[in-house]
Amino acid sequence: MAKGKVTINEVICKGCALCVSVCPKNVLALSTTKINPAGYNPAEMVSDDCIACTSCAKMCPDCAITVEKLD
Amino acid sequence: MAVIFEKTKALTDVKLHYCPGCAHGIVHRLLAECLEKSGEDKNAICAVPVGCAVFANKYFNFDAIQCAHGRAPATASGIKRVHPDKTVITYQGDGDLASIGTAEIVHAAARGEKITTIFINNGIYGMTGGQMAPTTLPGMKATTAKAGRDPKVNGNPLRVSEMLATLTGPAYIERVSISTPAQVTQAKKAIQKALEIQKKGLGFTFVEVVASCPTNWGLTPVKAMEFVREKMIPYYPLGVFKDITAEEGK
Numbered sequence: 309m310a311k312g313k314v315t316i317n318e319v320i321c322k323g324c325a326l327c328v329s330v331c332p333k334n335v336l337a338l339s340t341t342k343i344n345p346a347g348y349n350p351a352e353m354v355s356d357d358c359i360a361c362t363s364c365a366k367m368c369p370d371c372a373i374t375v376e377k378l379d
Numbered sequence: 380m381a382v383i384f385e386k387t388k389a390l391t392d393v394k395l396h397y398c399p400g401c402a403h404g405i406v407h408r409l410l411a412e413c414l415e416k417s418g419e420d421k422n423a424i425c426a427v428p429v430g431c432a433v434f435a436n437k438y439f440n441f442d443a444i445q446c447a448h449g450r451a452p453a454t455a456s457g458i459k460r461v462h463p464d465k466t467v468i469t470y471q472g473d474g475d476l477a478s479i480g481t482a483e484i485v486h487a488a489a490r491g492e493k494i495t496t497i498f499i500n501n502g503i504y505g506m507t508g509g510q511m512a513p514t515t516l517p518g519m520k521a522t523t524a525k526a527g528r529d530p531k532v533n534g535n536p537l538r539v540s541e542m543l544a545t546l547t548g549p550a551y552i553e554r555v556s557i558s559t560p561a562q563v564t565q566a567k568k569a570i571q572k573a574l575e576i577q578k579k580g581l582g583f584t585f586v587e588v589v590a591s592c593p594t595n596w597g598l599t600p601v602k603a604m605e606f607v608r609e610k611m612i613p614y615y616p617l618g619v620f621k622d623i624t625a626e627e628g629k
Contacts, residue, residue: 313380324400324593324600330560348399363560365384369404370395375384 310378312360316351317372323348327364327373333357336364387411389420391440400600402590403432403499405557406566410468410497411439413571419578423466424458426451428475431505435470449480452487455494466574467494474504477513477537484543491548491582495573498539498585500615501592509595513537516614521595536614540587544620550582552621556589558607562617581623589615 314335316327321344328336328351335358338349350372351364365373389411397403414420420441427435429448436443446454451469459467476484476498484496503521504510511521511528514536518527528536540554551573555566566588573584589611591603598606619625 312383320394322399326400326600326604329601329604360383361560362384366560366563367405367557369397369399369401369408371386371390371404371408373384374382374386377381377383379380 310356310358312358313376313378314353314358314364315374315376316353317374318342318344318350318352320370321348321350321372322346322370323350324369325351326367326369327351330363330367332361332363333359387415389415389440390438393437395438396434397431398594400591400593400603401431402501402557402588402592403435405563406470406497406499406588406590407435407438409563409567409570410470413567413574414441414466416571417574417578419466419574422464423468424455424462426455426458426467426469428469428471428480430472430475432470432472432499433506449475449478450483451475452480452483452492452494452496455496456487456490456492459492459494463493463580466577468574469494469496470499471496472499472505473501473512473514474507477539481513484539485546488543488583488585489546489548491550493577493580493582495570495577495584495586497570498587499590500539500587500611501590502536502611503592503595505592505595509592514539514615516610519610538615540585540615540620543585548583549585549621550623551576551584551619552587553585553619554587554589554615554617556607556612556617558589558591558604558612565617576624587615589617
């Protein structure tokens with residue numbers, strides 16, 4: 309059961325993958341199907357193991373990530 | 380369900396023009412978060428440099444002024460002396476601060492101007508296309524040092540924090556990095572402390588951030604952060620170089 313939820317602003321994400329590299333639970337990955345208006349593959353959640361540690365949001369250079377803690 | 384991390388209101392909604400994975404975005408956010416946390420975002424004036432961060436005034440949701448190349452500490456000194464109640468910050472890269480602006484930063488620090496300088500050290504000129512900076516590591520390639528920087532020909536890199544720490548004027552000097560989430564947290568603490576010391580009027584405060592430039596280093600953003608940890612930090616060790624509040628506490 310997920311303890312957290314990551315919402316990524318896909319329009320401003322530049323696909324730098326820093327969030328993917330620091331996630332301790334490998335919850336994030338760059339999309340292989342989506343492409344945003346700037347031409348980048350945005351990051352997306354690929355599993356439900358998020359623990360709401362906010363590591364991804366701390367590393368995001370574009371403030372594209374919002375983290376919610378689920379009760 | 381509770382939101383535990385979202386974009387700070389001290390940044391505007393303008394999309395950042397930086398390259399993917401650029402550390403400027405992280406440091407912009409940290410500065411804005413620190414100002415918002417202390418309620419100083421309505422009372423802050425930032426002097427932004429020439430370089431990649433030249434448009435930082437569009438991203439900060441507080442007052443900012445674009446300065447002549449390297450002259451942000453001189454501009455900020457004037458602002459602070461006229462408005463001593465304001466929080467005055469300069470945000471500068473290594474080409475701006477450590478090359479053309481060396482005189483301004485050294486003398487602002489020596490005078491003990493009550494401003495805070497955020498110094499982004501990524502070892503290269505970003506905006507102009509990857510030329511060698513004063514902070515480029517020995518052996519590191521740049522467009523003006525094709526075979527890598529040779530100290531015998533190109534001189535040795537500047538360690539600005541250590542240099543300024545020898546002066547009497549500075550109250551607080553720390554070098555931090557942003558290559559891991561833990562380092563980002565530490566960088567935020569350092570910026571917060573620098574702003575608090577400025578608010579107390581104790582002297583010049585300086586936070587150097589060892590950062591990456593994936594585009595001009597020719598690395599992916601993730602590999603560039605590894606380069607920061609493996610090559611940059613051994614040459615530019617992290618830590619507090621001066622803290623008069625700690626000395627007083629002894």
